[in-house]
Amino acid sequence: xxxxxxxxxxxxxxxxxxxxxxxxxxxxxxxxxxxxxxxxxxxxxxxxxxxxxxxxxxxxxxxxxxxxxxxxxxxxxxxxxxxxxxxxxxxxxxxxxxxxxxxxxxxxxxxxxxxxxxxxxxxxxxxxxxxxxxxxxxxxxxxxxxxxxxxxxxxxxxxxxxxxxxxxxxxxxxxxxxxxxxxxxxxxxxxxxxxxxxx
Numbered sequence: 001x002x003x004x005x006x007x008x009x010x011x012x013x014x015x016x017x018x019x020x021x022x023x024x025x026x027x028x029x030x031x032x033x034x035x036x037x038x039x040x041x042x043x044x045x046x047x048x049x050x051x052x053x054x055x056x057x058x059x060x061x062x063x064x065x066x067x068x069x070x071x072x073x074x075x076x077x078x079x080x081x082x083x084x085x086x087x088x089x090x091x092x093x094x095x096x097x098x099x100x101x102x103x104x105x106x107x108x109x110x111x112x113x114x115x116x117x118x119x120x121x122x123x124x125x126x127x128x129x130x131x132x133x134x135x136x137x138x139x140x141x142x143x144x145x146x147x148x149x150x151x152x153x154x155x156x157x158x159x160x161x162x163x164x165x166x167x168x169x170x171x172x173x174x175x176x177x178x179x180x181x182x183x184x185x186x187x188x189x190x191x192x193x194x195x196x197x198x199x
Contacts, residue, residue, distance in 0.1 A: 025073065025091025025154040026118050027163050029128060030082050033143040035181050037079035038133070045172040052133050053077045058082060059128045066124065074164045076171065081179050083167045085154070086121060103120055122149045 015054075039053030049057065056077050064070050075084030130144040154160050165170055174180055 003040060023087075025085055025087045025160055027152040027154055028084050028086055028118065028122060029150040030122060031146045031149075031179060032080040033145055035080045035179060035184070037181065038144070039077050039082075040079050042079060042174040043172055045174075047077060047079070047171045049077055051136060053079075055132045055136065056082060056129050059125055059132065062126050062128070063121060067116070067121055070121055073160075073168045076167050077168060078174070078177075078179070080181070083170060085160070085167070086118060088116065088118070118151055122151075 004007055036048065040047055040049035042048075047053070056065055060077075060082065061072065064072055069088060071087040073085035073087060074081065126145045126149075132142055133144050134142055152163075154163060170177070175183070177183060
């Protein structure tokens with residue numbers, strides 16, 4: 001199946017038999033609780049991050065200091081979500097950092113949040129951001145993130161470059177982004193039935 005960012009990054013396409021601790025590159029999206037625009041705004045196609053957005057960027061970068069077997073590639077902090085490419089492993093491969101792997105269907109699924117896994121990386125990142133933002137706004141235990149996240153296994157260098165470009169261009173596409181609350185509201189209104197006699 002060909003990767004289509006407009007469709008595939010919005011839901012988990014976790015492969016049931018894939019070992020998410022093995023070396024490779026992964027496209028990750030994490031969205032805020034109730035899609036609140038906590039991290040900034042888009043002005044003229046550029047992200048102007050808030051102090052919360054700055055904390056998100058700092059914790060994303062800090063994540064690899066804690067998990068040194070992981071590296072980061074392109075990422076962007078959007079008003080209510082973050083997209084990023086996370087690389088597990090140190091072996092040089094197709095994109096100069098780590099090999100890109102296909103699924104190994106003979107392997108059994110690993111437990112959620114296994115050490116060195118994408119799940120463990122995202123859980124640590126979300127926890128650190130939640131702690132910092134709640135300290136900043138004085139709201140202990142208030143959720144910052146949706147409980148889930150989205151990931152996609154990057155299969156080859158062509159796909160890697162396509163996803164990098166998608167991440168770079170994401171702010172310019174905010175007016176059409178399905179995570180944009182205004183886009184979602186307008187789509188909901190368009191689907192709502194018109195009551196009789198209101199035309």
